[in-house]
Amino acid sequence: MKDRATGRRHWRIGELAEATGLTVRTLHHYEHIGLLAPAPRTEGRQRRYDARDVRRLYRIRALRDLGLSLADIRSMLDDHRAALVDVLRAHRARVAAELERLGRLQTLLDHACTQADRDLDPEDVIATIEAMSRVMRHGSARRNGPASKDAEARWRELGAALQACMKAGEAPSAPRPRALAREALARIVEFSGGDRATMEALAHLRRLEFPKDLAGWSPALMRYLDQAMASLPKTRRAPAGRPSQEEP
């Protein structure tokens, strides 16, 4: 416990591990990659650490718990002139992005789970997941596009018009709902980029339950749209005979 030469407290590697909440293997690893300086050894080549090592490891652990990479931590601790602020800000941005991604994921998972609870066919559940996943991918891909704001506004207009029809008691097969359904269908085809799998997935989604946050369309409205679409004559949505997915 006391070093005979200097009279100061020292730690064996196991003690250090317990004190810092790390494992012995981790300490070996840190030494191996140069994050922790090689400790002086006994005659039998066992490591003896001192208080500076303890302090450094506490800092390392705190920074590691922030999710920083060991390389970043090393540069933050060793490179006095540099990094710190930049690394922290970059990391904050990464965390924010990840948070957003996980948030979307959670709403998706919530829907999938409620589906799975009600609906017993695994095929359908997976198809719904596929559909939502597709919509999100396309949605975020198109969001960068130039006309996406117009498109979103147009969707809201369509929704409002359809809701008006519904509230006015018009049958789904009446002329006005059918015209709106025709436009909606055209937009879905456009949105899916002619990809039949996407369209099938969207159809599946429509039949079950639409994520609430996608455009603010209520399930009732979706059902109304679905019925209106069902009353449309069968349109060829893609050049006939195309078996499945293709690139445009």
Added chain:
Amino acid sequence: MKDRATGRRHWRIGELAEATGLTVRTLHHYEHIGLLAPAPRTEGRQRRYDARDVRRLYRIRALRDLGLSLADIRSMLDDHRAALVDVLRAHRARVAAELERLGRLQTLLDHACTQADRDLDPEDVIATIEAMSRVMRHGSARRNGPASKDAEARWRELGAALQACMKAGEAPSAPRPRALAREALARIVEFSGGDRATMEALAHLRRLEFPKDLAGWSPALMRYLDQAMASLPKTRRAPAGRPSQEEP
């Protein structure tokens, strides 16, 4: 493009990769681990895929984008009788936990970044991060303890009492604030488990800025407490001569 034997559409591995948004290497990998069935080969041992493979890969990709492991995906797609609902629910729980963790992390990072913006000494910034990290660890560790609710309530009482003193215009060195500060100090010592590093880190935190969400203590109240503590006689907080961190 057309298979001469069956007359059906087929895909070369590069086409399949582009169609599904994966890479050729990924497809090799999936075959290697048994997630994708080995495709039939040409005479020259090149793989030829069909529409079933495309469908499977779309599903795989959707499930992968949920963050599921490839092993889980395989069992979900192959094991008809099983898993799906359980896997989804377990994954939702994992995602929720991760979301919570990242949320805490973000508030911590926000504080650290604002610190780093104002305060130019990297040492102090790291010390603050260390302090917050410690507080969170201990906080969540102790939360499971039996008396944690009492402790939290007592902290709120202390805060309220101190705030009353402050509003009443009592000097921080007046008897009542000093008594309260003494109890706060005792509780901090107890909380830190006699760990001097934790106490130093807490002190550091107190001097800078306290995370708002920790106990609802305002910065002004913290300063008031700090002044009251400063007016206390120096207490020996741990058996003298103990150099730094120890286990209890």
Added chain:
DNA sequence: GCTTGCACCTGACGCGACGTCAGGTTGTAG
């Protein structure tokens, strides 16, 4: 038929942050 050149093949190593043996050595308490 021959060449060109891209697409494809297998095999292997690398990443990040360690976990987990295996097989041998050291330190210390009794």
Added chain:
DNA sequence: CTACAACCTGACGTCGCGTCAGGTGCAAGC
């Protein structure tokens, strides 16, 4: 002096691929 825990090194495994390296297949133009 003898146990026996703690320590040592080295190596392989994890997860989901990326990235070469060195060789082969396929389709098209001449």
